Amino acid sequence: MFRRRRREQPEQAAEVTPQAPMRESGPWDADEPHPDLERIDLGGLRLPHNPAFDVRLASVGDKHVGVVVLWEESSLQLQALAAPKSSGLWEEVRTKIRSAAKTLEEREGPLGIELAGKVTVEGAERPARYLGVDGPRWFLLGVVNGRAAVDDELAAGFTDFIKDIVVVRGDEPMAREESIPLRRPSDQPAADEPERPDTDPFKRGPEISETR
Structure with missing residues (x-):
């Protein structure tokens, strides 16, 4: 679990009153005004700190492409993609997603249209909720499994978590649906990033490969 906490700081100190957010909640783009709170800095994502949540990086090989959040017999998988x-x-x-899991149905949720229903995993059915948020040149996908997929009270904990995420898209060119790269809080971004893998976020493997 990541326990490192940091308060977001501007790149250059300036005696300027921060702009108020234009919306009531996020997820936020790093370039728009958003609440200055303590967050876990994972590079492409800055996550709100909640000591009850067990946050782990999901990886493909040696590349971190997503996040798994564990809480109350439930999980939230997050991936930020270039759009x-x-x-x-x-x-x-x-x-x-619906073409692969035809039992899922669209419904209106706290973040807009979502998919909910049951998916088949290793021959067994289990409840799942898919949440999506379109941002400026990025897309954030969340998948809720476990009790929170059918318990709205538990799901609200994950929804509030998503609403306070900051997405750091960056200015570098990226392919459509390419995973926005993540890193551990203690890692510094390298001067010359190696070529990113061509990953498919909708395949089962990468989403559950956890780095503890």
Whole structure:
């Protein structure tokens, strides 16, 4: 579990009153005004600190491509993907997910349209909720499994968590649906990043490969 806590600081000190957020809640883009709170800095994602949540990085090989949050016999899987400037990805991603899991149904949730129902994993059915948020040049996908997938009170804990995430897209060119790279809080970004793997966030493997 990541326990390192930090308060976000501006790159340059300036005696300027921070702008108030334009929206009531996030997830936030790093370049827009957002609450200055203590968050876990994972590079492409800055996560709110909640001591009750066990936060782990999900990896493909030696690349961190997502986050797994464990709480109350439930899990929340998060992936931040690069998106086009002109349009969001959630509608397209929903179509892909429903084609693979036809038992899922669309419904209105606290973050907008979501998918909910049961999915088959290793021959057994289990409840799942898919949450999607389109941001400026990024898309955030959340998958809730376990008790929180059917218990709205527990699910609210994960929803509040997502609403306070900051996504750091960066200015570098990225392929459509490419995972925004993550790192451990103690790691410093390298001057020359190696080529990122071509990962498919909708395949089962990468989402549950955890680094403890």
